[in-house]
Amino acid sequence: MKCQITETGYLQIPAEIAQHYFPTGAIIAILQGQDLLIMPVNYVGAGGLILKYRNARGDRSVFISEFLPDDVDFGPRDVQWDEEALALRIPLYLNQ
Incomplete structure (x- = not known):
């Protein structure tokens, strides 16, 4: 599985x-x-960040700049679902 962190602070x-x-x-x-762990919220009324649609395919993006350290590596990265944390685990640095 792949996601991307953009230089403008979005997770795609x-x-x-x-x-x-x-x-x-x-x-x-x-x-x-x-x-960075991304966890689902059971219903939108519970709060959290909203995934915005990027295109007709249904790709999504969310602004995560406030969560990113100053030295984060931007670009595509391999991600995995962490069953124990019930979250999508996204490495912030490409050399991990």
């Missing part, structure tokens, strides 16, 4: 990942060590 999530793991379109983001 492909449609298949967003639809499978984040069906409500709402998330919370937490820094854990050198990873």
Whole structure:
């Protein structure tokens, strides 16, 4: 699975990942060590960040700049679902 962190501070999530793991379109983001954890919110009224549609395919993006350290590596990266944390685990640095 791949996602991308852009230089403008957005996390871009492909449609298949967003639809499978984040069906409500709402998330919370937490820094854990050198990873960013993206967790689903059960319903939009509970708060959190909203995944915006980027295109007709259903790819999504969310502004995460406030969660990113100043020295984060931008660009595409391999991500994985962390069953224990119930979150999408995104490495912030490409050399991990």
